[in-house]
Amino acid sequence: MSGTSAIELVDVVKEYLAHGEVVRAVKGVTLDIAEGEFFSLLGPSGCGKTTTMRMIAGFEAPSKGLVKLLGQDVTNVPPNRRDVNMVFQSYALFPHMSVWDNVAFGLKQRKTPQEEIRRRVGEMLEIVDLTGREKRRPREMSGGQQQRVALARALVNRPRALLLDEPLGALDLKLRQAMQIELKRIQREVGITFVYVTHDQNEALTMSDRIAVMNDGLVEQLAGPREIYERPATAFVAGFIGTSNLLAGSAASGVLKVGGGRVLVPGHDGDVSVTVRPEKITICTDEPGAGLSAVRGSVTEVVYLGTYNSYTVSLTDGVEITVFQQNVHDAAATAERGDSVWLSWQAQHSYVIGS
């Protein structure tokens, strides 16, 4: 990440009127996206991520706040005069134009010389592996090919930033995974800032340098993928990203007494919520040592998932905990349904959630 910021949002609010009521889609978002960064806006549908992106593109004007591109205030600049391009959900290719004309559209609008258009469109189609399909119409192509046309159509203009609105949503799983790697490769190759909107946490974790997790019009957490996963800032983030176990109660001198055992929360007192990732937990039959967090319960479900087993353990106070155990040696389960077990994990893997 370099120091200069490509896109800045300063306390951006978007309100609109729907059926006589003011709806606040975005409630004050401040972001600073660095040049060359792969930045994701992640959240459930209706969280305001698409509206935020549309304000960066210029399709929506913020009700309050500023949008800056490379330090310049573009809040009131229309989309055709912003040096960012967008890859739309379901692509929005021009159905009446060939692949070539779709990709050349932006360059033609900018009155680029014919010779340069020919060269750059040709190069771009090569990058996205569509050489030889220049004359096809969009509807004659598969979803994955249309996706690549959309990408080429935006990238050929060498924008300062590329905005991608759930671009892989319409593809099947295999193709989606291939395109994730492809997108990351292209981003490294062209060195352009990517802003990626998705509701798919795996996509965001796989590709991003940084992720802003959004919920209900606000950014809940802004951090790198590892940080977001390992140290969710709020209960929402913990629940939205991956599987997470939540234990709550009142702590006294750094120990939370729950589930017939203890959770170590050094330095915390009073009401606390703690998250633990399922893969950090170990299942054992004997009581673990005093240096570990340990709770007890009985196994209610065992699911074989290939690389790992998923156990559901019902604690003595009724809370359900999910545990993942890698199938390192063989596929034999560590515990069976109905077994009475101890669950333990290291103190550093308990993450106390703010608020």
Place this chain on the structure above:
Amino acid sequence: MRRLTPYLLALPSWMWLAIFLVVPMVAMASVSLQTGNAIDGFAMTFSFSNYGDALSRYSPQLLRSLLYGGLATVAMLIIGYPVAYWIAFRGGHRKSVYLFLLLLPFFVSFVLRTISWNFLLSDNGILFGTLKGWGLLPADFHVLATTFAVVGGLTYNFLPFMILPIYVALERVDPRVVEAAQDLYATRTAAFRRVVLPLSLPGVFAGVLMTFVPATADPINAQILGGTANTMIGNIIQTEYLTNLDYPTASALSFTLMAVLLVGIFIYARALGTENVLEAAAR
């Protein structure tokens, strides 16, 4: 049996076409080549000169019809496209209300509506009479019995048939495609010209077809609003059939009109690009 089912299902429509299109056409073609009169009867003489005679007598009316039909079509396009555009892109959740308002005049008969235009536009009627009374218009001002009145009447009467197909084509244009054009540096005008307009051309084609053909052949507007100097080919055909009982001439004129319109449509389709028309058909 199973293989025949689709054909059997299509049979009623084929029968319909045969009885109400093919049979009358053949009958009319035969009449157009006959000679005789209404009292002694007509006999088939393969008299192709009927066409030449009819054309030499009525070519001014035929040309006038094409001109009026063409002028009205252009006027409908100029008025109708913006209306269709507005309903499709700015209509919001009231779209169906606007479409209903557009069709509302059809609840009153075509002839009655044209007669009320006659009433509105008459020289000393409710509108011009009042204005003349106030001295706002010269006493000899008139609109009835002019080209303007006939073309105006045609434009008014067939306008919805222009608007509806254009509306349907514009309605299908994905707003995100327009946004994509703007995102790719197109101004609003350029986005319209390069994206919206080409995508709506199939609708324009259908609209022109659905208005130019009936407007050119229409006898009612010229009869009610046109006076004696604006007779169109539809009036001539009507008079030849119903008053003069000269069936061969009327049939020959009908066929000539049909041929001219068909040739016109093919030239138009070619000019607009067959691809667009085929695409319109494929949708």
